[in-house]
Every structure is written in structure tokens, then in C-alpha cells.
Amino acid sequence: MAENPLEWQNEQNRVEEVLRIIKNKIKKYEKQAGGIKGDIVELRKNFWDDVTVNVDNAKERVETEAALRQQSELLSERERSHGQLDEQLKKLTRMKDSPYFGRFDFQEEGEKEAEKIYIGIASLMDENEEDFLVYDWRAPISSMYYDYSPGPAQYEVMDGTISGEMEVKRQFIIRNGTIKGMFDTGITIGDELLQEVLSNAASTKMNSIVATIQKEQNQIIRHEKSKTLIVQGVAGSGKTSAALQRVAYLLYRYRQIMSADNILLFSPNPLFNSYVATVLPQLGEENMMQTTLQQYIESQLEQRMELEGPAEQMEYILTERGQQGYEARRSGIKFKAGLEYKALLDHYFDSLSNSGIVFNELTFRGETLISTEEMEDYFYSLDDSYPISNRIDQLKDWLLEMLNKAAKQERKKDWVAMESELLDKEDYLNAYKKLQEKQSFNEDTFDDFEREEKFLARLIVNRHFKPLRRFVKTLRFLDVKETYANLFKNRHVAEEANKLFPEDWGSICDQSLKALDQNILYWEDAIPYLYLKDQLSGRTPNLNIRHVLIDEAQDYSPFQFEYLKNLFPYSGVTLLGDFNQAIYAHTFGTKTLLAKESSEEESVEKISLKRSYRSTREIVEFTKGLIENGEEIEAFNREGTKPVLIETNDRASLNTAIVSRIKDFQSKGYESVAVICKTMKETKAAFQDLHNEIPIKMITEETYTFEKGVTVIPAYLAKGIEFDAVVLYDASQYSRESERKLFYTACTRAMHELAILSIGDPGLFMNEAQSDTYIALEEN
């Protein structure tokens, strides 16, 4: 609802007044910053002039040190002040265009008058630094803006609840200092503004939703009640958006004790990392740490191991059906995802206390220095009441000692003498200098010669032994691969463990061994492998990370999640996902982490989002029919056209139809269009067919950023991302129940338009889809 002109004018006057203050502050801070910068330059330039360096005796040394400390403290204080001013300036500059986006009037109980509260991306005080002109959206009082409509309202502060009455609630669209839109809103945060935001074209980067956060999203953002928060949200319900706003909130709320380095986001793939990279900077915050599970695992693995990624595993499952070993692989993927497998590994680990750990021998110049048997004997002679990791530590110390002994022996060998003769001049001079420093020379030339020889021998041997010492210190003498492989060799372990294990355990073992033999680590083995490795080496948990967010959490297996939980035992955890988008093989027919059961522990709370904001009502009406219990999904009220289905006769006509669809989308002004395929194999084939017809880019696992335009992409890489318009490449390829969620994920990437194409019969899901939710078009 637009306001009356007088009200509009009053608000515009206020905007101008606030902008005047912002500009004055900018000027003031710039001047101060300039002054401080001058001080810093001056201090750096004259650093040494202002310190009298005198180290002749102890007293003077102490004085010099004190002067140096004072000088560098002064410098760091100035640098800190400069940094703070710089922050302020950045914040003010961001507010110059649009100082706030909302207002509500709140009359606190016991007060005579209502206070006007304006909300923006940061707080702003008046010129006397007394009153708030704008409140940061994360301030406690601002929560009412997202939680209430006019009427009774309250908010929490440190020592209780403040209640009162909300009178006006107003939204603004301010651009370049001018109010472009102004709405008084009722229950939710104005549909008008949300309509405007959502009908915009897709961007290659995600945007902050600070001005239009919905009530249920606000609960996620400000959640503090439990250690773990699980968010089950339908496609497009704003899970990722809320997660990023939550990071900004945590950074504000805990600014004294938490910084961006203490928050870690696990995202589905590197492309997604770049997609969300601008949200926090838009809000004036630094980006949190970001990784993918695959990147994390790679960083922990021995170099010789080649890790299969989740995409490769997925590609295998989708394209290799019917091949030898396929069923065993599928069954292995499922079993290794579960906590039964973790229990089996625990049992196996316990058995290693008495035998079974495999060691890598230590060799030097082609000869065994310490054999695996010697290590085994030593290890298993240690008191077995100590945990394995303690004994590994003792073994490490013993090995270092043995290396010292071996090094001493080595010094006498001929190769050392020969190498010492070949030592280059610089090394020689260095050694000579060191000897002199040690004052080991006396005037007896014969002794001196002998000393020098010994010294050089030690230098040479030490240099050669350095990698060996590193090898020992980093516990690489543990052969994790062979120790893990032994689980599959000793099949009785599973039987003895009395755990439920699959009937085809034998074939799973054969297959696992074959891969390990080639140094390939299957995706389903990766976390179990690291789990065993960590237990052997007794790795300490990560204490630096205070909050972990896992996006697309439905893709994580219970085993993977348990592992991460133990890795960050003191962190808060936010899991966000959608069980309808669980596309990985281990999730077929099983519950994901988001299932109700997993939230029954006390420290876990679950929030569910049912409203979809991404797609038009028509697209949501269609996609919700594709999944079980889809009727619970609500569409945000944004009109569009119904999805279309185009059946073609062959590949050539499919390509022609796709090109014509893309051109049609482009003529409507849609810049980001994706042709979504089922697999990478299909993506490559589609790209081959289409790239001569139309400018198009292919997205692969190696694509780390994506640009506007037409792209062809496999569904699993399009997860979490959105496009103005989507062409589903060939629906006839989706023929199995297990592919339902992949099909749903692909279709829900579309914001404004969706076209489903097929060669011949449009496949299982289109045959089941309600015919009034889409339009079947004739091929043209």
C-alpha cells in the first residue's frame, strides 16, 4: 500500500537528513584516517631514529628492548585505529546509497510515546553519538521487525523480555538516496517488496535477503536454543540464504569472541562456493571459511591415494548399471554410509590392539633400516592397557631414537666421505663458520682436520635423514591403507563383530580390495578410512572452529556426519537440507540426517521450511506433484507461465527444439538459462550437439565460477544454484524410482520458466505428473 504524499515527503526528508549525517561522518572519518595514516607512515619511516640501539651490556640491552617495544606498540595502536576507521568508512559508504530498508514504531510498556525504529545493514548514531538513527538488522530490538505485525510485540534482551505495542510497520526501497517504494505491511514482510525482489532476473551470485527475511527464516538466523539446528526446507525455501544471514548474525552477536575464521561452511561443490561468496561482503562482513567435504578429505589423505569424488561415484551409479560388480558396489555404498559400518570399524579397531596394524618399513639408500616386523614386535610388546594412539606415540619416539643410532653408524660410511669431498663451497664455508662459532678449533691442525671431517659427516647424514625423521614424526610409518584393507581381507571380523552386514559382504570386500590395491579410495570409503586413520594416530579435535554449517546436508551419510561431529565437538552445528533432493546412492530408500529421528536428542532442534520462494507458483505447482507429500509445499504468490513439455522424435529434433526454446527465453530477457542433463556423460554429448548452434558453456566439476548466459550442466552440479529458465534435456532418461529426486532437483532450479524435453516417451515422472500443471506443446 503506498503512503499518502505528505508521509512520503516526510520520510524522504528523513532519508536526506540521514544521508547528510552519513556524508559528514564520512568526511570526518576520512580526515581522521588521513591523519592516522600520516602518523603510521611517519612512525614506520622514523622507527629506528627514535630508538637508541645499544646492546653493549645487559642494562642497555633491556633499555633498547623496552624502547623497541614501546615504539612498536605505538605503531600497532595506530594501525588498529586506522583499521577501525576503515571499517566504519566502508560501512558508511555502503549505507550512502540505501541507509535503511525498514521502520516500525514501538511503544514499550510504561513509555508514553512510540519510538521510531529504522532498520538497515548496520547501526548509525546521530551526530552527538547519542541516539540511533538506524539499528543494525541484527540488534535485539530489530528482531521484532521480522517476527511481528502491528499489535503486541516483544523482544529478548540479556536480562529478560521487553514487551509493548508495534504500531506502524513500513518497508522502503531506497536507491541513490531517493525513496522508490514505500509500503506499510501487515502479517509478513510485505509481499510487494518480496515480489519485486523475486521477479528480478537470476544472478550469477547469490544476494543477501536482509530486507525481506521471513518470520520462519528469522527463527533459523537467530536460533540459539540448541547446539545443533536441523533445517529441513523444501527446494527454494531460502535455506542457503538463511544460512548465510545466520553467519552474519553470529558474527554480530558474538563479535567479542568469534570472527569469520571461527565459522566453517561445508558446501556441495566449489562452484557453489563462488556462488555464495558475495553475500557476506554485501552485509559488510568477511566471508566465513568454506570447504567441501571432498576438499577436506583430500587435505587429509596421503598423496599416493587417489580419491574418487561424489560426482564420480554418482556418475558410476547412473551410467554403469548392469556392469559386473555394479550391484555389489551399490550395496557397499549403502552399507558403508551407515553407523553399523562405523560400529564394525570400532570393533575392528579394538582388535588391532593385539594384532593387525601394518607398518611401513624405514629404508635408507635402498636398505631396510627398521623393518615392519621390528616395528610390529616393538609395538605389540608395549603394555596393551595403553590406548593404541599412545602406543603409536611411543613407537614414534623409539623410531626417532633408532634413527639417531642409525645415523651415527652411517657417518662412518664411505659414501659420506665421498659426498663431503663434493660439498659445494657455500656449504663448506657454512660448516666452517659453524665450527668456529662453536669454538671447536684449537691450534692443533691434525685435531682440527678430524673435527672438521666429523662435523661434515654429521651435516651430510643429518641432511639425508631429515626426510626420514619427518616421515616418522608425521606418522607415515603407519600403513593406513593396508590396515584398512585388512578389514576386507579378514572377513571373519565382520562375522565376529556380530553386526548386521550385507549378504554380499564377500563381493563388497573383493571390490574394496581391488580399488585399494590400485590406490583408489572410493567415495564411500573415504570417511571410514580417515576415521580409522584418526583413531590410530589419536588426532585431536579442531578447537578453532566454533560453528559449522553444512548445506545440502541430505547428501551426507550418517557416518560422515558422525565423523564431522567428532571433529568439531565444541562447535555449534547448523544442518540445512531437503530430503527430497537426496540424490546420492547411499540415500536411496534410507532416511537422511534430516529425518525426524535424528532430532530427538535434547541438544537438537528442528525447523521446517515449507514455502518456496525461488520459482513461480506454476513451477512450484508442477514440481510439488513430482514427490511424495509434495502437497505440503506452498508456493509464494508469484505468477508465471506453466512449465511446458515437448516430445521429439529423435536427437536431431530434440536439439532443434532446445535451441528454439533457448532463443524464446532469451527474447523474453532471461539471461541465465541452463540446459540440465542427468549425467556428465549426457552433458558432454549435449554440449557437442549444441555448441555449434548457439553460444553455450559447459559446466564440469572443474568449473569454479559461473557466468551469465546459456550453460549445460549435470543436475548434481546444479544443486543449490538457480537459473532464470531451465531446459530439462531429456526426460525419457529418468526411468527409475531412484532417479525421482534427481529429476525433482533439476526441475526446481528454475525461477521463471521451465521446459521439459524428451525423445519419445517422456519417462516415468512426466507420465505420472498431473496433466493440468504443465502444457504439452507440439514440436515446432
Ligand SMILES: Nc1ncnc2c1ncn2[C@@H]1O[C@H](COP(=O)(O)OP(=O)(O)OP(=O)(O)O)[C@@H](O)[C@H]1O
Ligand atoms: N526472504 C527472502 N527474500 C528474498 N528472497 C528470498 C527469500 N528467501 C529466499 N529467497 C530467494 O529464493 C531463492 C532460493 O533461495 P535459496 O537458494 O536460499 O533456497 P534453498 O532452500 O537453499 O534452495 P535449494 O534447496 O533448492 O537449493 C533465492 O533466489 C533467494 O534469494
